Amino acid sequence: MIFKEGINTEFNMNDYTGCEHKPEVNVTDSSFMMIIPNIRYNQANTNKSDKLSEQEMQALRLIENDGFATSETLTAALNLGVTRSYTILKKMADVKLRAVKNGRCIEYKLL
Numbered sequence: 001m002i003f004k005e006g007i008n009t010e011f012n013m014n015d016y017t018g019c020e021h022k023p024e025v026n027v028t029d030s031s032f033m034m035i036i037p038n039i040r041y042n043q044a045n046t047n048k049s050d051k052l053s054e055q056e057m058q059a060l061r062l063i064e065n066d067g068f069a070t071s072e073t074l075t076a077a078l079n080l081g082v083t084r085s086y087t088i089l090k091k092m093a094d095v096k097l098r099a100v101k102n103g104r105c106i107e108y109k110l111l
Helices: 039-047 054-066 071-078 082-093
Strands: 024-027 032-035 097-102 105-110
Touching: 054 071, 054 082, 054 105, 071 082, 082 097, 082 105
Parallel strands: none
Antiparallel strands: 024 032, 097 105
């Protein structure tokens, strides 16, 4: 956020007691910059459940059977759109899968 002179912003520093990132104020001769982290972003990420959806479970079964999956093979096997297949694999790559680049194709394998 960029604040112009005369704009009053109120926030409570006590709201950031348990947070990893704290508000910062950087001051130079002619300006200042205030960085206020979004508290709700961290809270939303910690409240997400680790349960897999039915499509993600089907994708895991496919990878267990075939040894790997690409977005194209997942699209064909589960009758999904290309974007949805890519999104499922990308989401699971952060937790349960390993992405291996094979030429222009990315293969996802179990960890």
